[in-house]
Amino acid sequence: MAENSEYAIEMLGITKRFPGIIANDNVTIQLKKGEIHALLGENGAGKSTLMSVLFGLYQAEEGVIKKDGKEVQINNPNDANDLGIGMVHQHFKLVQCFSVLDNIILGVETVKNGFLQKDVARKKILELSEKYGLKVDPDAKIEDITVGMQQRTEILKMLYRDNEILIFDEPTAVLTPAEIDELMQIMKNLAKEGKSILFISHKLAEIMSVADRCSVLRRGKYIGTVNISETNQEELSKMMIGRDVQLVATKEDKTPGEVILHVENMTVPSKLHKNNAVKDVSFDVREGEIVCIAGIDGNGQTELVYGLSGLENITSGKITLSGKDITHASIRERSTSGMSHIPEDRHKHGLVLDYSLAYNLVLQRYFEPEFSSKFGFLKKNDINKYADKLIEQYDIRSSQGAETVTRSMSGGNQQKAIIAREIDKDPNLLIAVQPTRGLDVGAIEYIHRQLIARRDEGHAVLLVSLELEEVMSISDRILVMYEGEIVGEFDPKKTTPEELGLYMAGAKRKEVGA
Amino acid sequence: MVLLLQYTLLFASVLILVALGGCFSEHSGVINLGLEGIMVMGALGGALTLKYIDPSLPKIIIVLAVLLISVLCGAVYSMLLAFACINFKADQTLVGTALNLLAAAAATVIAKSINIIEDPNNVSSTVQYVEAKKALVVSIGKFQFNWFMLIAFLALVCAYMVLYKTRFGLRLMACGEHPQAADSVGINVYTMRWAGVLISGMLAGVGGIVYITAGVSEWKFENGVAGFGFLALAVMIFGQWKPVNIGLAALLFGFFRALSNVYSGFDFLAALNIPGSVYNMMPYIISLIVLAFTSANSRAPKAEGIPYDKGSR
Amino acid sequence: MSAEIKKTAEKESFLAKPAVQSIIASLLCIIVGLLIGYVALLFINAQGATDAIITIIKNYFTYPTKAAALKYCGNTLVKAAPLLMCALSIQFCYQAGLFNIGAAGQYVVGAGASLFCALKLGLPWHACLLAALVAGGVYGVFVGVLKAYLNVNEVISGIMLNWIGLYSVNMMLNCVKETASPYTVSLEKTNASAVLPSLGLEKLFSNNKYVTIAIPLAVIIAILLKVILSMTVFGYEIKATGIAKDAAKYSGMKEKRNVILTLFIGGALAGIGAAFLFLTGYEQWSVTQSSVPGMGFNGIAATFLGGLDPIGTIFASYFIQHITSGGSYLDKNAYPSQISDFISAIIIYLCGFVLFFKFFLNSRIVNKKNNAEGGNK
Amino acid sequence: GSKAPDASATTETSSADAKADNADASDAGEPESDIKVAMVTDYGDITDQSFNQSTYEACQAFCDENKLGFTYYKPEGDSTAERVAQIDKAVADGYNVIVMPGYAFAEAIVETAEMYPDVKFVALDVSEFDLEGESSDFNSETYPNVFSAVYQEELPGYMAGYAAVKMGFTKLGFLGGMAVPAVIRYGYGFVQGADAAAKETGASVELNYAYGNQFYGDADITAAMDTWYQGGTEVVFACGGGIFTSAGEAAAKANGKVIGVDVDQAATIDGKFGKGMTVTSAMKGLKATVNTLLTAIVGGKWDEYAGKISNLGLVSGDDTSLNYVGLPEETTLWNDTFKKEDYLKLVADMANGTIKVSNDTNAEKPSAENIKINYQGNIK
Numbered sequence A: 001m002a003e004n005s006e007y008a009i010e011m012l013g014i015t016k017r018f019p020g021i022i023a024n025d026n027v028t029i030q031l032k033k034g035e036i037h038a039l040l041g042e043n044g045a046g047k048s049t050l051m052s053v054l055f056g057l058y059q060a061e062e063g064v065i066k067k068d069g070k071e072v073q074i075n076n077p078n079d080a081n082d083l084g085i086g087m088v089h090q091h092f093k094l095v096q097c098f099s100v101l102d103n104i105i106l107g108v109e110t111v112k113n114g115f116l117q118k119d120v121a122r123k124k125i126l127e128l129s130e131k132y133g134l135k136v137d138p139d140a141k142i143e144d145i146t147v148g149m150q151q152r153t154e155i156l157k158m159l160y161r162d163n164e165i166l167i168f169d170e171p172t173a174v175l176t177p178a179e180i181d182e183l184m185q186i187m188k189n190l191a192k193e194g195k196s197i198l199f200i201s202h203k204l205a206e207i208m209s210v211a212d213r214c215s216v217l218r219r220g221k222y223i224g225t226v227n228i229s230e231t232n233q234e235e236l237s238k239m240m241i242g243r244d245v246q247l248v249a250t251k252e253d254k255t256p257g258e259v260i261l262h263v264e265n266m267t268v269p270s271k272l273h274k275n276n277a278v279k280d281v282s283f284d285v286r287e288g289e290i291v292c293i294a295g296i297d298g299n300g301q302t303e304l305v306y307g308l309s310g311l312e313n314i315t316s317g318k319i320t321l322s323g324k325d326i327t328h329a330s331i332r333e334r335s336t337s338g339m340s341h342i343p344e345d346r347h348k349h350g351l352v353l354d355y356s357l358a359y360n361l362v363l364q365r366y367f368e369p370e371f372s373s374k375f376g377f378l379k380k381n382d383i384n385k386y387a388d389k390l391i392e393q394y395d396i397r398s399s400q401g402a403e404t405v406t407r408s409m410s411g412g413n414q415q416k417a418i419i420a421r422e423i424d425k426d427p428n429l430l431i432a433v434q435p436t437r438g439l440d441v442g443a444i445e446y447i448h449r450q451l452i453a454r455r456d457e458g459h460a461v462l463l464v465s466l467e468l469e470e471v472m473s474i475s476d477r478i479l480v481m482y483e484g485e486i487v488g489e490f491d492p493k494k495t496t497p498e499e500l501g502l503y504m505a506g507a508k509r510k511e512v513g514a
Numbered sequence B: 001m002v003l004l005l006q007y008t009l010l011f012a013s014v015l016i017l018v019a020l021g022g023c024f025s026e027h028s029g030v031i032n033l034g035l036e037g038i039m040v041m042g043a044l045g046g047a048l049t050l051k052y053i054d055p056s057l058p059k060i061i062i063v064l065a066v067l068l069i070s071v072l073c074g075a076v077y078s079m080l081l082a083f084a085c086i087n088f089k090a091d092q093t094l095v096g097t098a099l100n101l102l103a104a105a106a107a108t109v110i111a112k113s114i115n116i117i118e119d120p121n122n123v124s125s126t127v128q129y130v131e132a133k134k135a136l137v138v139s140i141g142k143f144q145f146n147w148f149m150l151i152a153f154l155a156l157v158c159a160y161m162v163l164y165k166t167r168f169g170l171r172l173m174a175c176g177e178h179p180q181a182a183d184s185v186g187i188n189v190y191t192m193r194w195a196g197v198l199i200s201g202m203l204a205g206v207g208g209i210v211y212i213t214a215g216v217s218e219w220k221f222e223n224g225v226a227g228f229g230f231l232a233l234a235v236m237i238f239g240q241w242k243p244v245n246i247g248l249a250a251l252l253f254g255f256f257r258a259l260s261n262v263y264s265g266f267d268f269l270a271a272l273n274i275p276g277s278v279y280n281m282m283p284y285i286i287s288l289i290v291l292a293f294t295s296a297n298s299r300a301p302k303a304e305g306i307p308y309d310k311g312s313r
Numbered sequence C: 001m002s003a004e005i006k007k008t009a010e011k012e013s014f015l016a017k018p019a020v021q022s023i024i025a026s027l028l029c030i031i032v033g034l035l036i037g038y039v040a041l042l043f044i045n046a047q048g049a050t051d052a053i054i055t056i057i058k059n060y061f062t063y064p065t066k067a068a069a070l071k072y073c074g075n076t077l078v079k080a081a082p083l084l085m086c087a088l089s090i091q092f093c094y095q096a097g098l099f100n101i102g103a104a105g106q107y108v109v110g111a112g113a114s115l116f117c118a119l120k121l122g123l124p125w126h127a128c129l130l131a132a133l134v135a136g137g138v139y140g141v142f143v144g145v146l147k148a149y150l151n152v153n154e155v156i157s158g159i160m161l162n163w164i165g166l167y168s169v170n171m172m173l174n175c176v177k178e179t180a181s182p183y184t185v186s187l188e189k190t191n192a193s194a195v196l197p198s199l200g201l202e203k204l205f206s207n208n209k210y211v212t213i214a215i216p217l218a219v220i221i222a223i224l225l226k227v228i229l230s231m232t233v234f235g236y237e238i239k240a241t242g243i244a245k246d247a248a249k250y251s252g253m254k255e256k257r258n259v260i261l262t263l264f265i266g267g268a269l270a271g272i273g274a275a276f277l278f279l280t281g282y283e284q285w286s287v288t289q290s291s292v293p294g295m296g297f298n299g300i301a302a303t304f305l306g307g308l309d310p311i312g313t314i315f316a317s318y319f320i321q322h323i324t325s326g327g328s329y330l331d332k333n334a335y336p337s338q339i340s341d342f343i344s345a346i347i348i349y350l351c352g353f354v355l356f357f358k359f360f361l362n363s364r365i366v367n368k369k370n371n372a373e374g375g376n377k
Numbered sequence D: 001g002s003k004a005p006d007a008s009a010t011t012e013t014s015s016a017d018a019k020a021d022n023a024d025a026s027d028a029g030e031p032e033s034d035i036k037v038a039m040v041t042d043y044g045d046i047t048d049q050s051f052n053q054s055t056y057e058a059c060q061a062f063c064d065e066n067k068l069g070f071t072y073y074k075p076e077g078d079s080t081a082e083r084v085a086q087i088d089k090a091v092a093d094g095y096n097v098i099v100m101p102g103y104a105f106a107e108a109i110v111e112t113a114e115m116y117p118d119v120k121f122v123a124l125d126v127s128e129f130d131l132e133g134e135s136s137d138f139n140s141e142t143y144p145n146v147f148s149a150v151y152q153e154e155l156p157g158y159m160a161g162y163a164a165v166k167m168g169f170t171k172l173g174f175l176g177g178m179a180v181p182a183v184i185r186y187g188y189g190f191v192q193g194a195d196a197a198a199k200e201t202g203a204s205v206e207l208n209y210a211y212g213n214q215f216y217g218d219a220d221i222t223a224a225m226d227t228w229y230q231g232g233t234e235v236v237f238a239c240g241g242g243i244f245t246s247a248g249e250a251a252a253k254a255n256g257k258v259i260g261v262d263v264d265q266a267a268t269i270d271g272k273f274g275k276g277m278t279v280t281s282a283m284k285g286l287k288a289t290v291n292t293l294l295t296a297i298v299g300g301k302w303d304e305y306a307g308k309i310s311n312l313g314l315v316s317g318d319d320t321s322l323n324y325v326g327l328p329e330e331t332t333l334w335n336d337t338f339k340k341e342d343y344l345k346l347v348a349d350m351a352n353g354t355i356k357v358s359n360d361t362n363a364e365k366p367s368a369e370n371i372k373i374n375y376q377g378n379i380k
């Protein structure tokens, strides 16, 4: 009696517990055939967990999953695969040293006499890539290609397996605006082909533009499902957070003061290629302004920040911080001279993941007399007290307070911890690199407010962001980077995203006097 | 000259086999520090086979029997590693070290017990196999060809093919690089790691018997395999976890090892009057220097040493 | 809440302490290891097995007189001290994310330096100790520099340097060996001032002349390391560098310097370990040894049995030495002397399961707690 | 295999010191059960195919025959402290005769002999200089309960070297185990013998000289031996435990010859590598000594040995069966240029002092006048 059910997938009453937390509490979502169904929720709301249950990575304690109206058991990714379910994970599951092709065929290889038949696979991949407009080089190594291309690889992985149900867990968090547009188009194409898509994103605009329906989770609980055509961003964010959220940051006008950061003809070599990643760049950041470096990922922003923070040596140029030449200063010196740095990669640089939250909160200050005695002993009590203060002040949520191992905290809260640490140092210059990446709107709102507060207190903020919306809403001045150079300087009030986009893509440039 | 070649190939064969063993294990994500111990166990199995087999059997049968039993012993012993490290997420360095200590002790205890059973007055841990051992070598002129040289070469070719050309190899390496990714495409990481460790056991087991039969016709198991397992590990890292490079590294290392033993046959070397100790140190010093220049971009399998936990991401 | 529930709750929280769990786990390893050893003994010779296992456990208590027992208790301690130092060396580096298999070689050069200073240069014990410290440390620095600046895997360079160290020390000590034997000349006779002082400690051990301040010093060093690792800025940095090199760099720690410094300290610990043995006169160096002394490798075992904790390692080192010494009193006609090595190897193997055991214990506790809470609701 | 070369000599042998008394063991006053013999090994095990093993086998055979309690102890490691520990343990376990093979026991004797005046210590290879240092004034009162036998290994070494060159070999090799005193003495004797013979025959003789640095063979040492044999070496004196395996292995490939050590190894070596490989063996009478001493102890004649250190070598120039060192008369491959008679004459000359052999153990790296020595140090 498997009369054609309206739903491709139904997850009914799913409950999934982790030690100390109910990640999904009786959640129900139903995915119609051929629809794009968005899943929305704060960080840690349980979206990834729910999808992992669907994909067979976790087993739910309670609840049933139905495919085409029939109850199914999904005990592992193989089962999911057999049912035609594919997933693009939040953190890509790609083998870095394999080629695109190897990654795509992994697990479903064609073999003849025990040997891989890569040519057959290559043909199929090129066909798929043609059909859906997913441009990839099958023989490039993952470690050498852009994040966008990696994502296309992930999508091809699903298509290669002829999956009918596609799960995208925060696919846009790591993409450039252009790539996002591209992805949106691809998703629409896929839906048109009859595939059913589950789509997780924190970006309401995206959801509004591609999704047909949206289900909302809050703290593990199912809140409801709405038709996108019948709702708006404000309503969605209210459903998700439980209160009104200010989606666009507001700030008072302010006249910039003294120069805090002065960069002159800075050049930074690249680790990836022979050319310099940053070429002869000069600019200033003043008291009471937020300067934003905009640009498409991979145009030297990362290296620019490495050069400023001392993670990378610069080959030429001069950096001055509050009048002090720090061109050759060590990382520690820069930090103690009043520079704070919210790093791009919070897991690699920002945190010692196996340390407690308290220890991480003093990562930049543990050596100060406040936290260690003359004889080199840590003042544990003071550290804990300080941590408790920051936790309270910045609302960092974790299961065991200051004692929590940071690895077990949610990404949003990890980010909050870093921000708390860096801001509480009271720096003259705060360098924030993509501080809101992957965070929910509530958290973004919070972080934006913090950045603006720094500015309002008369300090300098250098923000590096890939998101035009963010750039436009909080910066006082925008510098666009393209291929290692600053190709334009803008006042956000006097420009449009379209104009910025042209500069970011390298189609236009104007000379900038530093 | 012939001798230098012969012993270079002989030592290289041992190193190739064992290093390839390490290579399979590490590509699956398990660091196998217990190679030394596995060698001892493989050697014990092979030595006992040689001891008890009828030396008048056709040579090929003897060679195959020895090969089979060493493979088996190595594989069985490596299960201890697989079991602890894969299923119970034990620390791989620790278990590897324990296996080395255990093998040295166990092999001696076993060899002694067997000897005592045969002859209560024979309390030695020596296993003798003079007659049967002759089956392992063929003299080609002055050059003594050892069948295991061929086996090592074949192992090298196979390892290359398996790792780079087959489904198994692709999946194995995925488990050592990114087990979560492998898991998410339905590959059973535990099974693949077991396979990797078992293969490493097989190869190291053969390496063990090759080592102890390389020069003599009896072996005293108290002496273990004198650090060869660790050398093989060095060769593996030196060879950047790639079969072809491992082959070359093993040859280089084997060459210096052989040279330190046969240098007196070269008049110009003998004339230099360099102390023997210097020759003995040579292989280590040379590889250290080479490593210093080549390691900058060295990359171990990313996930090696980290127990795979389905839950973590 | 009834008193009973409270009591079980207390018990659980006691069991939930990591230190308690480590101890229970280590004890479990020991018990299971001894059991397996017993089974092996039964296999080899069923009659004497019980006696044999008791002999191993009794070690010096097998001597009939208290005086002799004390004396040989001293011997066990004398050997446990260097073992502890090697274990600490490996552990310290392990905390910093480095597997210092080179401890064996650092031990060797420590022995070489201390004996050379004592026998050839006639220096007093403190100078010899210092020489061992520096030699071991510098030898560790080789590994560190190769690692920090040239990305050479520390396991490999460690193994290579072990051998290089062995041959070099053999050559170096050739000048202070006895004319008619491969041993270095007697420390006591050649340079009594180089023998570590005992401060009267030997009186506690039936005048065992090998009992010196090395033993208490080793324990003190262990405690010191515990303090350094868990309570100081330096420990904080070292561990951060070990767990997250990039984060350490980001926070301004000098991660290269830390790697090198860690290996210096690790090497120094192993070097001192050697001095702790050779400067008692307990052992003479044999310049013809062709394999690296096992002390450094055994340290790996002791560290893990000690739950990667300096204090635990004190007990673990003692225990391993205890059963090793005990094994030498086995009836050699019935059992191969390697059986005690066999038992310690089994115990070390079982240490691998400690993590799982702790996990098991924890999940039991959590389950119980959940059940209890569920019941209360 | 004829493991006990001078077994014939053994049972009835009386050492130089014991010559006067040839009393039978059976009329001993004490009951047999009072005597319990313990052997303590040095750094090797009783399986070293050398010192420890020969001693062990001799003790065990004797004790079995005479129904004496016997066991052996193996120290935990290679140190005086650990050897003392086992001696203490043996005494504590009620053993009153301690047999200790190896010069390494000197210190241990110094530490324990006085402590246990009622225990009889039988040491092998421990010289007075080992005990007392260079300026020894050793006398029978120094250690009244210790007897030590030191062998003049240089003598059989000399005989072997002399024989080899006389037999016509011109390219020799000496492969020592480790450079320990006994091995060094063998080697130095070997060089002197070859040197003397070369002087007589006028042949130009070359001698490769190296230590394996271990008492067992392996691929490395076989490789070195292959180099020797294939480089023209005709005969190698494999001097140390099981190291002959490497020499034999290499010799077999090149039709080379081997000289055995300690006991008549002809059967062992030939059995493994083919008939006629073993030219001769440089032997010393370990078993004889053990038997003599234990017989004396059982027979209540300990006093004749107590407190003494005997230099065991040649006793008689005529009756070789009385000697503690020599070449095997049965299995040596005598030929026209070196007949058994020549050997007997050599022994006589050595016994009467016509031929003097130096036992300088400092000569780890020996030199000679008439032959060319290629010293190669340690192979490993």
Ligand SMILES: Nc1ncnc2c1ncn2[C@@H]1O[C@H](COP(=O)(O)OP(=O)(O)OP(=O)(O)O)[C@@H](O)[C@H]1O
Pocket (backbone or CB within 6 Å): A018, A019, A021, A022, A023, A041, A042, A043, A044, A045, A046, A047, A048, A049, A050, A090, A408, A409, A410, A411, A412, A438, B311, B312
């Ligand atoms: N393996 C795990 N063990 C324990 N707790 C977990 C585990 N995985 C997830 N959690 C917890 O479950 C909750 C939900 O996590 P989930 O990953 O589903 O959140 P999310 O909605 O995807 O968040 P984000 O927007 O940050 O991706 C979190 O509180 C998290 O701490």
Ligand SMILES: Nc1ncnc2c1ncn2[C@@H]1O[C@H](COP(=O)(O)OP(=O)(O)OP(=O)(O)O)[C@@H](O)[C@H]1O
Pocket (backbone or CB within 6 Å): A043, A044, A048, A090, A091, A407, A408, A409, A410, A411, A412, A437, A438, A439, B311, B312, B313
């Ligand atoms: N082993 C674990 N134990 C407890 N919680 C875990 C564990 N692994 C993951 N989590 C939790 O699962 C949640 C989701 O993890 P995920 O890696 O998806 O991070 P995230 O919150 O989405 O971060 P990001 O924003 O960087 O993507 C996090 O809240 C994290 O705390």
Ligand SMILES: [Mg+2]
Pocket (backbone or CB within 6 Å): A047, A048, A049, A090, A169
């Ligand atoms: Mg998520």
Ligand SMILES: [Mg+2]
Pocket (backbone or CB within 6 Å): A043, A090, A170, A411, A438, A439
């Ligand atoms: Mg996220």
